[in-house]
Amino acid sequence: MPEVVVFAAEGRSDAQKRTLLKKITEAVVESFGVDKESVIVSIQETPKKHKSRGGVPFDER
Amino acid sequence: MPEVVVFAAEGRSDAQKRTLLKKITEAVVESFGVDKESVIVSIQETPKKHKSRGGVPFDER
Amino acid sequence: MPEVVVFAAEGRSDAQKRTLLKKITEAVVESFGVDKESVIVSIQETPKKHKSRGGVPFDER
Amino acid sequence: MPEVVVFAAEGRSDAQKRTLLKKITEAVVESFGVDKESVIVSIQETPKKHKSRGGVPFDER
């Protein structure tokens, strides 16, 4: 605890996502002073056509 | 901001989902008076066998 | 089903939020053709100081 | 209502997930005294490489 959920469109590389998991965990540990092993991070990916900004799907932007 | 997450079972067409992204964005803009570009909508789909009502998965209902 | 979760900063009026619940429900019914009673919408409010864009909390923007 | 979202790494069998949907529904009915048909449960699965504890993805643990 805490648990972090990242809602992101598909399309990043595995390396970028691995880096994100690591850096978000560090951010939580440094800010909240919790033990690293208590921090869970999940990346919930969504296809670009199922996610929009301004009503326009990301595969059309 | 705000961000809207729709938890739905798989099975709708892309056209239905595109319409949903557009109409939900309009609903937020009309209700909260925010700029359209600040509204993010994500459709988080779940296979019917991983989602239930009354304890019965949607692929068995 | 589906279930819609709106993550928003605090600060809108109850009337705005009631309108949002109604309009999002209509958007889902019109787009997915589901029965109105199957659509659940939740507004998860966050204090402005606990929500940020660009790393800056909304109470400082 | 209520709606339960389970964030889990991929890898369990369909039988395990069916059991989970059923048992969580029972837990909510017994605890909150609501009608079974009002309880929605969704299992949001994440690939092990997109989910971490302690900054280490579950496919490397």
Place this chain on the structure above:
Amino acid sequence: MPEVVVFAAEGRSDAQKRTLLKKITEAVVESFGVDKESVIVSIQETPKKHKSRGGVPFDER
């Protein structure tokens, strides 16, 4: 892991919520065979006026 989030309207007693946390944890342990200490459950309460079914807020139903 896994993490369970329960989206519920306000109004239940602390005893009901304590029972829910316990029973959902047991449901996950029995279904997924994970260690009890790895299961996190959060109840995200919403005021009845900010949550609706069929477009009607729960404080008006």
Place this chain on the structure above:
Amino acid sequence: MPEVVVFAAEGRSDAQKRTLLKKITEAVVESFGVDKESVIVSIQETPKKHKSRGGVPFDER
């Protein structure tokens, strides 16, 4: 986009939470190479009595 939701028990200081918003934003920018202004972070706090690990609420641990 992306949007990050942090599910945490109540109890941290505003300074800790401000630091968390900043550091998570930096983590996303550095990992995904997105513009800072596109990153939204929300801290969804839960009272300790409504959140558990191993079935035991955090106010009893």
